[in-house]
Every structure is written in C-alpha cells, then in structure tokens.
Amino acid sequence: PEKTAKRRAKHLNVHEAGKSDCGVKSNLKSIPGVMTIRGCAYAGSKGVVWGPIKDMIHISHGPVGCGQYSWGSRRNYYVGTTGIDTFGTMQFTSDFQEKDIVFGGDKKLAKVIDEIQDLFPLNRGISIQSECPIGLIGDDIEAVSRVKSKEYNDKTIVPVRCEGFRGVSQSLGHHIANDAIRDWVFDKITSETERRFEPTPYDVAIIGDYNIGGDAWSSRILLEEMGLRVIAQWSGDGSLAELEATPKAKLNILHCYRSMNYISRHMEEKFGIP
Numbered sequence: 001p002e003k004t005a006k007r008r009a010k011h012l013n014v015h016e017a018g019k020s021d022c023g024v025k026s027n028l029k030s031i032p033g034v035m036t037i038r039g040c041a042y043a044g045s046k047g048v049v050w051g052p053i054k055d056m057i058h059i060s061h062g063p064v065g066c067g068q069y070s071w072g073s074r075r076n077y078y079v080g081t082t083g084i085d086t087f088g089t090m091q092f093t094s095d096f097q098e099k100d101i102v103f104g105g106d107k108k109l110a111k112v113i114d115e116i117q118d119l120f121p122l123n124r125g126i127s128i129q130s131e132c133p134i135g136l137i138g139d140d141i142e143a144v145s146r147v148k149s150k151e152y153n154d155k156t157i158v159p160v161r162c163e164g165f166r167g168v169s170q171s172l173g174h175h176i177a178n179d180a181i182r183d184w185v186f187d188k189i190t191s192e193t194e195r196r197f198e199p200t201p202y203d204v205a206i207i208g209d210y211n212i213g214g215d216a217w218s219s220r221i222l223l224e225e226m227g228l229r230v231i232a233q234w235s236g237d238g239s240l241a242e243l244e245a246t247p248k249a250k251l252n253i254l255h256c257y258r259s260m261n262y263i264s265r266h267m268e269e270k271f272g273i274p
Contacts, residue, residue: 040164044173046129052076054086055124062131067093125156135163158184178263208256211236
C-alpha cells in the first residue's frame with residue numbers, strides 16, 4: 001500500500017560510491033501488527049528469558065501470530081517429559097480476536113489459566129507474555145495474575161509487560177523479563193521455599209545461558225569437575241525452583257551480559273552475590 005511504501009522507503013537503499021552511508025533508517029520502534037526483521041520486546045522476554053524455563057507454562061497473550069512466531073524452541077534443549085513436567089516446545093496462546101480488542105481480554109486470560117490448570121496440573125507456574133494489543137487496550141494482566149494465584153494456593157503466576165512496541169529490539173524485553181523475575185519471583189520467596197534449600201560454600205549459578213544446542217550442559221560439567229555446585233541455569237533447561245534458589249548462590253557466572261546484566265546487578269546489590 002502507498003502509505004506503507006512511503007514509511008518503508010528508507011528501509012532499503014543503494015549505496016553509492018563516495019558517500020558515507022546509503023541513508024537507511026534503522027533502530028526505530030516496531031509498529032504493532034507489522035512483522036519486523038529483528039526481534040521485539042516480546043521476543044526478548046518470551047523467546048529468550050522466560051521461554052526456556054521448562055516447568056512453567058508461558059502464555060502468549062494476544063493474537064496467535066506472535067506465539068506461533070516464537071514457538072520454534074530455538075534448540076533450547078531440556079530434560080523432561082513434554083506436557084508433564086516440561087512445556088518448552090508447546091505453544092499456549094489466548095488467540096486474541098477483534099472482539100477481544102474491543103471488549104478486553106481479561107476474562108479470556110482467566111479462562112486460559114483455568115484450562116491450563118485442568119489440562120496440565122503438574123506445571124510449577126505460569127507466565128503471561130503480553131503482546132502489542134494488550135498494552136494498546138490496557139488489559140490488567142497484573143490483577144488477573146493476583147486473583148488466579150490466590151485461587152490456586154499462591155501459585156507463581158507472573159505478568160510480563162513485554163509488548164513488542166516497547167523497544168526498538170528484543171533487548172528491552174530482556175530487561176522487562178528480568179524485572180518481572182525480581183518483582184514476582186524473588187520478592188515472593190517464602191521462608192518455606194528458603195528452608196527447602198541447603199546451601200554449600202561452592203554454590204554458583206550460570207546466568208544468561210539458554211542451552212542452545214546443549215551448551216549450558218557443557219559449561220556445567222566443567223564447573224562441577226572444578227568442585228563447584230551449579231544450583232541454577234538461567235534459563236536453558238532451567239526451572240522455577242532454580243530461579244528461587246539463585247539468591248543463595250555465592251557467585252553468578254554471567255554468560256550473555258546483554259540479556260542478564262540487569263538481574264545480576266540486582267542480585268549483587270540486594271543479596272551481595274558477586
């Protein structure tokens with residue numbers, strides 16, 4: 001269409017000899033509903049940080065397309081039985097339609113959570129990964145999370161405000177995902193959760209390794225042969241229990257700085273973990 005062609009005119013250009021650049025414009029915010037060549041904030045949260053946490057179910061809250069796009073498991077390998085104690089290669093979406101945009105999707109989200117609990121009662125927690133329309137219409141995913149968490153015996157249900165248009169790339173999605181772990185996992189750790197964990201002086205966490213092709217397993221073998229105990233992998237082949245145990249680590253070993261520097265800084269400041 002003419003309007004779109006005009007907007008995209010500067011996305012592609014010919015480089016002429018002697019000129020410093022070809023005038024291509026980049027590093028702009030994504031437009032809701034328009035497929036981009038790079039990841040968005042939703043992709044950074046759902047596809048990178050939260051998606052590989054294997055024993056939680058991650059709802060793509062919005063139209064089906066974004067969930068389908070992020071469904072390929074990125075070779076985030078994990079050990080477990082799909083549909084029983086691991087859910088990484090399954091896609092869960094609220095499948096927004098026009099009527100949901102008009103009337104809101106809070107009731108639909110609550111229904112999705114109920115259905116998940118019926119079908120997959122062994123899941124350890126749920127995250128709600130919000131897509132562009134959720135931010136545009138103002139759905140209160142936090143309220144739904146609180147209500148449903150109480151309904152299911154203080155179950156961990158995490159609302160993640162990672163609407164794609166929030167950032168110019170997936171990087172902001174990493175930050176938003178990290179903040180959600182801080183606010184909805186760390187800040188809700190109970191004394192009972194802490195009691196279940198027995199620390200040692202050699203506890204470390206592998207932060208920012210998504211086990212793509214099994215690489216976190218290789219790192220883990222080396223660290224454990226050195227005499228260290230790896231108590232958490234963030235987040236390849238990772239679990240909710242490992243996230244909850246991480247504040248007890250003696251050292252965070254940071255692999256992907258770009259995606260996990262935020263939470264690592266927070267743990268250093270609040271828990272004293274170097």
